[in-house]
Amino acid sequence: MKQSVFLGTLAASTLLAAGAMAQGTSTLDTVKARGELNCGVNTGLVGFAAPDANGNWQGFDVAICKAVAAAVLGDASKVVYIPTTSSDRFEQLTSGKIDLLSRNTTWTFSRDTDLKMDFVGVNYYDGQGFMVRKDLGVSSAKELDGATICIQTGTTTELNLADYFKANNMTYTAVPIETNAEGEQQYLAAACDAYTTDASGLAATRAAFADPENHIILPEIISKEPLGPSVRHGDNAWGDVVRWTLNALIAAEEFGITSTNIDELAASSQNPEVQRLLGTSGELGKMIGLEPNWAMNAIKASGNYGEIFAATIGESTPIGLARGLNAQWTQGGLLYTPPFR
Amino acid sequence: MKATSATFVRNEMLAPSAPPSTEAGPIKWMRENLFSSPLNIVLTVLGVGAVVYIVMHIAPWMLRGVWVAGTLSECREIIQARYGEGVTGACWALIRDRWQQYLFGFYPSELYWRPVLAFVLMLAAIAPVLFDALPRRVLWFTLVYPAVGFWLLWGGTVWVPVMALAGFVISYVAAKIVQPIAGTILATIAAVLTPVLWWLFLAGPAADAAQSVIPIALEGVRSREFGGFILAFTIGFTGIAFSLPLGVMLALGRQSDMFIVNKLSVGFIEFIRGVPLITLLFTASLLLNYFLPPGTDFDIILRVIIMVVLFAAAYIAEVVRGGLAALPRGQYEAADALGLDYWKAQRLIIMPQALKISIPGIVSTFIGLFKDTTLVVFVGLLDPLKGITDAVRASTDWKGVYWEPYIFVGAIFFVFCFGMSRYSMYLERKLKTDHR
Numbered sequence: 161m162k163q164s165v166f167l168g169t170l171a172a173s174t175l176l177a178a179g180a181m182a183q184g185t186s187t188l189d190t191v192k193a194r195g196e197l198n199c200g201v202n203t204g205l206v207g208f209a210a211p212d213a214n215g216n217w218q219g220f221d222v223a224i225c226k227a228v229a230a231a232v233l234g235d236a237s238k239v240v241y242i243p244t245t246s247s248d249r250f251e252q253l254t255s256g257k258i259d260l261l262s263r264n265t266t267w268t269f270s271r272d273t274d275l276k277m278d279f280v281g282v283n284y285y286d287g288q289g290f291m292v293r294k295d296l297g298v299s300s301a302k303e304l305d306g307a308t309i310c311i312q313t314g315t316t317t318e319l320n321l322a323d324y325f326k327a328n329n330m331t332y333t334a335v336p337i338e339t340n341a342e343g344e345q346q347y348l349a350a351a352c353d354a355y356t357t358d359a360s361g362l363a364a365t366r367a368a369f370a371d372p373e374n375h376i377i378l379p380e381i382i383s384k385e386p387l388g389p390s391v392r393h394g395d396n397a398w399g400d401v402v403r404w405t406l407n408a409l410i411a412a413e414e415f416g417i418t419s420t421n422i423d424e425l426a427a428s429s430q431n432p433e434v435q436r437l438l439g440t441s442g443e444l445g446k447m448i449g450l451e452p453n454w455a456m457n458a459i460k461a462s463g464n465y466g467e468i469f470a471a472t473i474g475e476s477t478p479i480g481l482a483r484g485l486n487a488q489w490t491q492g493g494l495l496y497t498p499p500f501r
Numbered sequence: 502m503k504a505t506s507a508t509f510v511r512n513e514m515l516a517p518s519a520p521p522s523t524e525a526g527p528i529k530w531m532r533e534n535l536f537s538s539p540l541n542i543v544l545t546v547l548g549v550g551a552v553v554y555i556v557m558h559i560a561p562w563m564l565r566g567v568w569v570a571g572t573l574s575e576c577r578e579i580i581q582a583r584y585g586e587g588v589t590g591a592c593w594a595l596i597r598d599r600w601q602q603y604l605f606g607f608y609p610s611e612l613y614w615r616p617v618l619a620f621v622l623m624l625a626a627i628a629p630v631l632f633d634a635l636p637r638r639v640l641w642f643t644l645v646y647p648a649v650g651f652w653l654l655w656g657g658t659v660w661v662p663v664m665a666l667a668g669f670v671i672s673y674v675a676a677k678i679v680q681p682i683a684g685t686i687l688a689t690i691a692a693v694l695t696p697v698l699w700w701l702f703l704a705g706p707a708a709d710a711a712q713s714v715i716p717i718a719l720e721g722v723r724s725r726e727f728g729g730f731i732l733a734f735t736i737g738f739t740g741i742a743f744s745l746p747l748g749v750m751l752a753l754g755r756q757s758d759m760f761i762v763n764k765l766s767v768g769f770i771e772f773i774r775g776v777p778l779i780t781l782l783f784t785a786s787l788l789l790n791y792f793l794p795p796g797t798d799f800d801i802i803l804r805v806i807i808m809v810v811l812f813a814a815a816y817i818a819e820v821v822r823g824g825l826a827a828l829p830r831g832q833y834e835a836a837d838a839l840g841l842d843y844w845k846a847q848r849l850i851i852m853p854q855a856l857k858i859s860i861p862g863i864v865s866t867f868i869g870l871f872k873d874t875t876l877v878v879f880v881g882l883l884d885p886l887k888g889i890t891d892a893v894r895a896s897t898d899w900k901g902v903y904w905e906p907y908i909f910v911g912a913i914f915f916v917f918c919f920g921m922s923r924y925s926m927y928l929e930r931k932l933k934t935d936h937r
Binding site for chain 1: 573574577589598599601606607610725726783786787790791878879880881883888891892893894895896897900901903
């Protein structure tokens with residue numbers, strides 16, 4: 161009897177808690193009240209998210225966290241970085257431990273719908289590729305029939321690989337690995353002929369080899385991997401804030417607003433869209449519940465999209481990624497933000 | 502003339518001659534131990550060959566290591582310049598660059614003295630437990646150390662740990678008051694119930710009140726800033742300290758004749774031993790969030806520690822039960838015959854013997870627990886082995902490093918685990934009372 165009363169109370173309070181999470185308390189208000197943004201990032205991915213020797217997080221995904229914190233709280237340093245693994249990242253988000261997941265996560269149908277997440281946009285268009293040793297004499301992924309391939313388990317890359325080989329009527333032997341670091345070791349120890357993962361990861365991996373010139377990345381990209389930040393499903397106001405912060409970074413590059421000229425442009429620009437974006441005219445900030453200079457703060461945090469790209473993963477860094485698909489639409493890429501109006 | 506007769510009898514002792522070279526010294530030892538039969542000769546050659554092969558491959562790589570460099574590629578350049586093209590070597594510069602992160606995680610660097618002091622005080626606190634030659638009065642410090650350590654590591658107001666300790670005093674006082682009035686059973690219940698009520702409802706406000714009157718506080722450090730060995734030690738040693746008493750209680754509960762106590766103990770032990778530790782950690786980190794009201798900030802390290810304590814306690818309980826089972830029935834009967842009550846019998850007769858028998862099992866559970874602290878990486882905490890290593894490898898400077906961090910972390914774990922193992926052997930020798 162006692163037991164069932166206890167269980168009943170527990171169930172009731174659980175329902176109440178779940179209900180409270182589902183409807184009331186918007187994430188935006190929670191973050192403002194807390195004064196800090198809980199941002200889920202990778203436990204460590206070169207160029208995208210990594211702590212330096214002093215424990216300061218840096219990287220391409222981390223810059224999104226900083227921009228959102230700057231837009232919402234006016235201070236890019238008010239971020240609590242919560243390292244998430246590939247297995248617990250969705251749980252962390254849906255259970256409310258993090259407000260925002262910025263962790264090179266592929267936007268897929270099932271994640272958007274079934275896992276109850278909302279992807280707010282794409283900050284990096286990636287795709288799966290292959291790396292092989294040069295002396296293997298292979299110049300196309302089509303020649304990999306019968307190869308042994310190192311592949312990370314439990315990721316979309318595993319499924320893509322199976323699809324690709326099936327579609328091209330080829331066979332392969334998979335060597336399952338857990339992390340990128342292990343993959344590198346297995347590949348270097350010649351446990352597999354080819355190593356497959358996202359092309360950005362391959363480039364970073366190859367750059368870290370002692371003899372990068374002896375390895376080539378095959379030209380085929382066998383999958384679409386749009387990586388983007390995501391928020392909990394159902395809190396549209398918060399989703400808007402993150403979406404438009406990302407858009408503001410992309411738009412800033414399009415309009416030529418950089419972290420160095422932003423103050424000058426805010427004071428003198430005659431372009432009405434720039435004025436609206438920087439809050440000198442219009443009321444865009446108010447519409448999403450933020451200060452008028454929200455986008456200005458976001459851009460000041462680590463620069464516009466192009467600056468972030470160049471500083472973290474661009475061609476001047478050891479990772480050396482070209483813009484490719486991630487160029488502005490005016491430059492032949494896919495970055496195209498809706499108008500700020 | 503005296504007939505000369507040759508004496509055929511020696512009248513002095515002959516100096517003992519050295520034994521044949523095959524029957525003495527290292528040669529004898531080798532013949533007996535390494536080459537005593539054809540099979541042993543083969544095994545010896547194979548064994549030595551394997552050791553030589555491994556050392557030949559690893560030692561040069563380790564010795565060619567570079568200690569001063571800023572990045573992995575710099576390491577490689579230095580090694581190429583020193584030893585020629587294509588030669589590989591270890592890049593220990595990584596350890597030199599990031600050792601603070603391995604030890605302290607993201608703990609604020611200006612506060613490093615606090616975990617260091619906490620560690621030194623911990624050694625002082627466990628010393629009287631480990632070595633009975635030390636003065637017994639120091640044990641009082643051992644009892645309050647958890648509060649001191651907590652305060653040093655997490656900071657904040659001093660009154661939180663003080664009020665938490667006060668719970669034990671309240672428990673003791675409650676038991677003393679109830680005992681003469683209502684008897685032992687109610688006194689035990691009071692001793693359990695009053696501190697729980699105190700901690701749940703009164704300790705927090707009391708700490709706030711005390712803080713507003715006499716503010717003493719250290720700068721607060723949040724759990725997410727913990728990482729590396731400070732995390733492994735915090736979880737490991739707290740787990741060890743709390744799982745032993747809990748495990749002993751569970752072992753006694755399992756031996757008990759009282760139906761509910763017995764079944765609860767059995768159920769708890771079998772359930773916890775039946776699920777992997779990672780399941781418990783995931784439960785602590787993720788599932789609890791659904792049950793707690795949104796916004797509650799139930800510290801993740803505390804949750805992990807609770808799970809680790811429960812996990813280790815279940816194993817300790819079974820180890821101790823083994824010790825209890827090994828005691829001859831006569832010991833229990835002797836205790837009864839002396840007129841000792843249950844607790845006195847346990848404390849004076851049963852437990853000292855049962856625990857002595859269980860030492861190897863208990864210590865190996867502890868060693869396992871300490872190493873299992875690296876599993877917290879799966880709930881997003883930065884353990885030294887993989888959490889910090891992945892974070893370090895993710896920097897563009899050190900991407901591509903693989904073995905060096907594992908060797909470093911493994912060496913530190915080895916030192917502590919080996920230390921525990923040697924201590925348990927010392928203890929066994931010291932407590933050896935039989936005459937085998």
